[in-house]
Amino acid sequence: MTNDLEYNTEREHLIIPEYGRHLQKMINYAKSKETKEERNKLAKAIISVMGNLQPHLRDVPDFQHKLWDQLFIMSNFELDADSPYPKPSEEELTSRPDPLKYPQNHPKYRFYGNNIKTMIDVACTWEEGEMKEALVYTIANHMKKCYLNWNKDTVEDSVIFNHLFELSDGKIDLKGSEEDLTDSTSLLRTKSKYGGKGGAKKSKKKYSSNRKRY
Numbered sequence: 001m002t003n004d005l006e007y008n009t010e011r012e013h014l015i016i017p018e019y020g021r022h023l024q025k026m027i028n029y030a031k032s033k034e035t036k037e038e039r040n041k042l043a044k045a046i047i048s049v050m051g052n053l054q055p056h057l058r059d060v061p062d063f064q065h066k067l068w069d070q071l072f073i074m075s076n077f078e079l080d081a082d083s084p085y086p087k088p089s090e091e092e093l094t095s096r097p098d099p100l101k102y103p104q105n106h107p108k109y110r111f112y113g114n115n116i117k118t119m120i121d122v123a124c125t126w127e128e129g130e131m132k133e134a135l136v137y138t139i140a141n142h143m144k145k146c147y148l149n150w151n152k153d154t155v156e157d158s159v160i161f162n163h164l165f166e167l168s169d170g171k172i173d174l175k176g177s178e179e180d181l182t183d184s185t186s187l188l189r190t191k192s193k194y195g196g197k198g199g200a201k202k203s204k205k206k207y208s209s210n211r212k213r214y
Contacts, residue, residue, distance in 0.1 A: 015074045019053060027075050036080060043081040046071060109163055111150035112143055117167060124171045136172055140164055141182050154184045 014024055023046065030042035050067045057063050065085045072079060077090045119139050126132040140160050147155045160181060161174040 015076070016070060019050060019070075019074070023049065023053075024074060027071065027079065030081070031075055031079050036082070039079065039081045043071065043079065043083075109167070112146050112163075112167075116143060116146065120164070120168050120172065124168055136164075136174065137179070137181070140174065144181050144184070145187050148184060148187055152188075157181045 011021065012024070014021060026042070026046050026049070030039055030046060033039045033042065047064070047067050050070065051057075051063070057066075060066075068083045068085050069088050072083070072087055073093070077088075116139065119135075119142075123132060123135050123139060126135065140157075143164060144155060144157070144160050147160065157180055158175070161177065165173050165175060
């Protein structure tokens with residue numbers, strides 16, 4: 001009796017383990033049949049069993065097509081049976097997909113991110129006026145915040161203005177501006193208030209005080 005025990009390490013590899021070993025044995029048995037009529041009959045029976053194992057997928061479009069594909073995959077594409085759908089090929093499943101064409105941007109100042117460059121390019125296309133000026137200073141303040149996330153210290157406005165001038169190819173020049181950007185301490189305070197460990201507690205405490213007040 002001890003000699004008849006089977007261990008998983010000694011059994012054959014399950015191609016799709018979700019269906020279990022008994023279904024794999026049924027497919028191997030269907031492969032062993034000599035006549036195609038018998039193989040077709042067994043294949044339809046196996047498809048019925050596979051569908052019963054996944055009743056939640058009955059309403060999914062092309063559910064039967066998926067089952068037939070999985071049947072041929074679990075047979076190592078060796079089951080010679082008629083299918084109502086085109087048979088999948090082993091080369092198609094094992095072939096590697098084409099590499100995705102990710103944008104290969106290598107900005108000089110990576111701590112600003114790619115979105116900053118996009119915003120600068122858009123701002124350069126706007127007509128001169130209050131709207132463009134507001135957008136430019138918004139971009140500059142965001143650049144300063146990004147710089148502080150990277151440096152975590154302080155930065156002079158002139159550094160941001162020089163970087164903005166360089167990234168815009170000289171189209172945006174704030175070097176002689178008399179208007180200052182948001183103070184570094186204010187940006188750091190905002191970050192610690194909402195991004196630090198005590199940010200959630202402070203926000204919750206403020207909300208509770210509003211409830212008592214009103």
